[in-house]
Amino acid sequence: MIRIKKVDNRPLTLLERLYFTEVAAGMLVTLRHFFRNLFKPSNIVTVSYPEERLPLPGNARLRTRHRLKVRADGTPKCVACYMCQTACPAYCIDITAAEYNDGNPAEKYPRGFDIDLSRCVMCGMCVEACPEDAIAMDTGDIPGGALTREELMMDKRELLRNLPGEPSLLGASTRLHNEWDRKVKKK
Amino acid sequence: MTLPIPDFILLNKGPLVFLGVSFLKVCVVFGAVMGFAALLTLAERKVSALMQDRVGPNRASVFGFALGGLFHPAADGLKLIFKEDFVPRWGDKFLFTLAPLLALFPVLLLFAALPFGNYIDIAGLRINLQIADFNLGVLFILAVSSLAIYGAFLSGWASRNNFALLGSLRAAAQMISYEVALGLTLVGVLMVYGTASLQDIAQAQGELLFGWLPAWGIVYQPFAFLLFLAAAQAENKRTPFDVVEGESEIIGYFLEYSSMRFASFMFSEFIEIIVISMLAATLFFGGWQVPYLQASGFVFPWGTEIPLNHYLVVLLQVGSISVKTVFFSWLLLVIRWTVPRFRFDQVMTLCWKGLLPLALLNILVTGVLIWWLA
Amino acid sequence: MKLKIDGKETEVKPGTSILGAAQAMGVLIPRYCYHPSLSVSGNCRMCLVEIEGAPKLVTACSTPCAEGMSVLTASEKARAARRDVLEFLLINHPLDCPICDQAGECGLQDYYMEHGLHKSRFPQTDKVRRHKRRDIGKHLVLDNERCILCTRCVRFCEEITKTDELCVRERGDHSYIDLKPGARLDNDYSLNIADLCPVGAFTSADFRFRQRVWFLQRTPSVCAGCATGCPLEVHHKDNVVYRLMPRPVEGFPPWLCDEGRMTYKSLRAPGRPAAAFCEEGNLKPAAGLRFAASRLGKLKPEQVAIFGSPFMSLEDNLALAELAAALGTKNFCLHFNTEPGIKDGILMNTDHSPNSRGLALIHAVYGGYTREQFSERLASGEVKFILGRNEEVKAALNAARTDIPSSVFSFSDEPAPGRACVLPAAGHFESDCLFINYAGRLRRARAAVKAPEGVLPVWQAADRIASMLGAPIRLETRAAVLERIKAKIPELADAPLADDTAEFYLK
Structure with missing residues (x-):
């Protein structure tokens, strides 16, 4: 919607040109804020960020810190296909692939999965690129200040932290894994 | 220069006593001023924060106690000390070092002439509560404060930087212009009290007009007070007259300065706020006078008398000037965070076409009134 | 023989396939089973093209060109046929690209993007399941x-290595x-089978999951x-x-032996020195040289021996020869006894050194002892210090049954x-260098x-x-070395040493 605000460009009156009255009027405004905030600090809008946080609007528009999803049995859904690393415009993802030796048909898993949050631009391309639905940006954590760069380096352990496993049918490797898992459990 | 009576008595006790007492007074005033100026740097940020619905600095803490940001001045000082002390390669190194000192010392020197109380009797001595009582105190203040122009100008010149030089040209032009207006606004006060000694002016404001109204300068010269406030703010180069340096937007004369050299410029600005506040209090708001407080105690116009101890009276007087200084410092901060910046041509127009003729008019009217009443 | 492909006239030798003729014109017909070095099988049906006047589409790889033929490689019919072939191929393909090393250089991916782009009409769960991850x-x-x-792999084992390990079992589906x-x-x-395989059925165990191919520089x-x-x-x-x-280079078969493919491993071998190991302890490489x-x-010049090697490049050996000449020592050897020849009829050579011909050129110009004479010199005890390549100094000292202090x-x-x-010395993956093959x-x-x-190359x-x-x-710069090679070695006087593309044979 376009709104039009008419600016009154009339010449100043004598009282306004004298300036002192206008200064006094301006000071009335600032002083009102000053004294109100002095005696009633609850009006202050500042949020002392790391200690206080505003509730986040919980919807799909929000992209927060990454996490790696896990399968029902706790193994990471990620198969180290490097699609996120390829899609990442900020070059902040670094994966090292390894092979399952226990007969898991998913074959491949990430031995290392590092995200450098100091480089990340929170664009969500990694989530879009993931063919296995293994990475998500829904932790509600907004990566912000840190005292050292190391604190902003997230490794696989941190990315997999405190999350429940979730059964999923998305992704070919996940499907293979689920079939195998059922077979192993039957035996 | 004739010495006023209390110091004359002191001198009779021997030069050592005089020197010792003077040294003590210098230490006390210097400590109080530096401490207050440091707090003022915090106050500026806190006051502006409150005016803008913010919290302001509150993070610097010692052992987990932040005390509402009370440690920020110390933290700022520490930070500035450990910053790189940069000197431009092609600049004039001697003048570059001299300039911040020239900005800081004249401002500190001004406190020599500002009275912070009447006198105190202690151990058989009567000590004047003023470091040096000049009978031309107002002129001394005008003269010394104009020395600060050298600091502003030399810093731009010695930096060998075109932008710094332009900034210092603006600073010099503005300070010299407002020097004139500032001096003329004070002439009215001098005419009313018939003296240029600040202690005498303060004492004269203890009298009562019509038997009940304290004879403060604001009563005689309300218009001159407004002019003084404007001219002094401009002399101090603070918003709305900060076009000479303009903190974040315009490049000013201390562009090349870093570390404690830069800090001394900033600090002199804050000390100048105290000077202006104290001067305003002394000339227009009775200085150290408390209404109806005589040397013996309170004497109210309706006849009630409350006799008070001498030391209590001295405490009340020193407290009076302190409260007034704090109030005016706060007022200057509020003005600085309320009024937007003038363009440079507006600054000069205001001085030469506004303040100067008005100050002259004020002198004329004052003269006519004095002649008519006499 | 003249024919038209996509409306353009071209002329080919009799017997050329349509696919070959099109490729010569720069028209790439998609293919899976066809490989220029293998026999034509014609089973993948991906290269179907339309010939005007012919009732059915034909496979371009197995149909020879005929006089006056008019071929349409991208007609509506041909494109539809390819799309359908691709859809058939993908019915049972597991689509596990995320865990497949072929992803990025896969024929299915490439041609799907080019010709397919269809939605799958078959549910994932109905796919035929087979052995995965077989150690063969x-x-x-x-x-x-x-x-x-x-069947490229089967044909490779039948026709190239003639070892015949693979076959196709069962029938049809x-x-x-x-x-x-x-x-x-x-x-x-x-390992050539992993390259040949157009999809990810055969993958290299060595390269497995190490890196994604699209990140690699070549x-x-x-x-x-x-x-x-x-x-x-x-x-x-x-x-x-x-x-x-x-x-692929004209005149060379497009294969590599497994042994040659593994030669890169010495670069990152954990025991490879990156510092100089001296009697004084570990030094930085420059300090080691000092x-x-x-x-x-x-030492006196005659007490020093310098040992060239056919395993080092032309530049390295030239610099060592120049060093021997500058020091004024006669104790240098730039000789190597060899009888090169392809031993298995494909690629592998009886001579394991890459540069014996190059060393012989330098030997011819600078002289020096032969290996046998050098061994005698070492045994005589006059030589007090040897400078040369580690493996060869070791072999020479063993042969002479002595132990002499040496820098290797x-x-x-x-x-x-x-x-x-x-x-430590920079190998041939780490520096520009020249060899002359057998x-x-x-x-x-x-x-x-x-x-x-x-770490510097030996010449430096x-x-x-x-x-x-x-x-x-x-010999500060490589340009100076190349100049010196041209000046000193008459056989290489007009060789294009710095040009990457021009071919050059010794006369």
């Missing part, structure tokens, strides 16, 4: 699910690639594994070599106990990765040592 040989992993049965009973896919060229180089000197491509990323691939120079400087250049993790100084063909290698900090190290000894040989 030393170097290969087989995944039968991904296979599209183009049930058919799959398998080993013949009792066989294992362990021939010397097995640098043309040559194999230094034997005197054949096959052209190859170094695939590397972030200063790490991940694999070696054959580089140490070697100081040891050399204390080390390119690999080969241990060098008891040497006065082991100097057939007298000039081979150029480009530096693909950087050597560890301070020899130049530094000569300068420190006050006998400069003026």
Whole structure:
């Protein structure tokens, strides 16, 4: 919607040109804020960020810190296909692939999965690129200040932290894994 | 220069006593001023924060106690000390070092002439509560404060930087212009009290007009007070007259300065706020006078008398000037965070076409009134 | 013989297939089973083209050109046929691209993007399931699910290596690639099958999951594994070599032997020195050179021996020869006894050194002892210090049954106990260098990765040592070395040494 605000460009009156009255009027405004905030600090809008946080609007528009999803049995859904690393415009993802030796048909898993949050631009391309639905940006954590760069380096352990496993049918490797898992459990 | 009576008595006790007492007074005033100026740097940020619905600095803490940001001045000082002390390669190194000192010392020197109380009797001595009582105190203040122009100008010149030089040209032009207006606004006060000694002016404001109204300068010269406030703010180069340096937007004369050299410029600005506040209090708001407080105690116009101890009276007087200084410092901060910046041509127009003729008019009217009443 | 392809006239020799004729014109017809070095099988049906007047589409790979033929490679009919073929191939393909190493260089992916782009009409759960991740040989992993049965691998084993390990089992929908009973896919060229395979059925066990192919940079180089000197491509990323691939060059078969493909491993071998190991302890490479120079400087010229090597490049040997001349020693050997020849009829050479012909050229110009004479000199006891390549100094000392203090250049993790100084040297993946293969063909290698900090190629190290000894040989830059090669060696006087593309044979 376009709104039009008419600016009154009339010449100043004598009282306004004298300036002192206008200064006094301006000071009335600032002083009102000053004294109100002095005696009633609850009006202050500042949020002392790391200690206080505003509730986040919980919807799909929000992209927060990454996490790696896990399968029902706790193994990471990620198969180290490097699609996120390829899609990442900020070059902040670094994966090292390894092979399952226990007969898991998913074959491949990430031995290392590092995200450098100091480089990340929170664009969500990694989530879009993931063919296995293994990475998500829904932790509600907004990566912000840190005292050292190391604190902003997230490794696989941190990315997999405190999350429940979730059964999923998305992704070919996940499907293979689920079939195998059922077979192993039957035996 | 004739010495006023209390110091004359002191001198009779021997030069050592005089020197010792003077040294003590210098230490006390210097400590109080530096401490207050440091707090003022915090106050500026806190006051502006409150005016803008913010919290302001509150993070610097010692052992987990932040005390509402009370440690920020110390933290700022520490930070500035450990910053790189940069000197431009092609600049004039001697003048570059001299300039911040020239900005800081004249401002500190001004406190020599500002009275912070009447006198105190202690151990058989009567000590004047003023470091040096000049009978031309107002002129001394005008003269010394104009020395600060050298600091502003030399810093731009010695930096060998075109932008710094332009900034210092603006600073010099503005300070010299407002020097004139500032001096003329004070002439009215001098005419009313018939003296240029600040202690005498303060004492004269203890009298009562019509038997009940304290004879403060604001009563005689309300218009001159407004002019003084404007001219002094401009002399101090603070918003709305900060076009000479303009903190974040315009490049000013201390562009090349870093570390404690830069800090001394900033600090002199804050000390100048105290000077202006104290001067305003002394000339227009009775200085150290408390209404109806005589040397013996309170004497109210309706006849009630409350006799008070001498030391209590001295405490009340020193407290009076302190409260007034704090109030005016706060007022200057509020003005600085309320009024937007003038363009440079507006600054000069205001001085030469506004303040100067008005100050002259004020002198004329004052003269006519004095002649008519006499 | 004249024909029209996509409306353009062209002329080909009789017997050329339509696919070959189109490729000569720059029209690429999609294919899976066709490979220029293998026999034509015509089973994948991907190369179907339309011939005007013919009732049915024909396979371009197996149909020879005929006079006056008019071929349409991209007609509506041909494109529809390809799309349908691709859809058939993908019905049972597992779509596990995320875990497949072929992703990025996969025929199915490429042609799907080019010709398919259809939605699958078959549910994922109904796909035919087969063996995955089968260990069938030393170097290969087989995944039968991904296979599209183009039989390139079977034909390779039948026609190129003639070892015949693979076959297609069962019929029709049930058919799959398998080993013949009792066989294992362990021939010397097995990794070529991973390259041949257009999909991810055969993948290399060595490269498995190490890196994604689209990240890799490619640098043309040559194999230094034997005197054949096959052209190859170094695939590397972030200063790490991940694999070696054959580089198609006119006149060379497009294969590499498994042994040659593994030569990159010495670069990152854990025992490979990146610092100089001296009697004084571990030094930085530059300090190691200074140490070697100081040891050399204390001796008379006739007490010093310099040992060239057919395993080092032309530049390195030239610089060592120049160093010997500058020092004024007669004790130098630039000789190597060899009888090169292809031993298995494909690529592998009886001579394991990449540069014996190059060394012979330098020997012819600079002289010096033969290997036998050099061994006698060492045994005589007059020589007090040797400078040369680690492996060869060791062999020479063993042959002469003596032990003489020596400075050795080390390119690999080969241990060098008891040497006065082991100097790290940049190998041929780390510096530009020249070899001459057994057939007298000039081979150029480009530096693909950087050597560890301070590690120099041997020619540069020899130049530094000569300068420190006050006998400069003026070989500071590679351009200077190439100039010197042209000036000193008459056979190479007009060789295109710096040009990557021009071919050159010794006369």
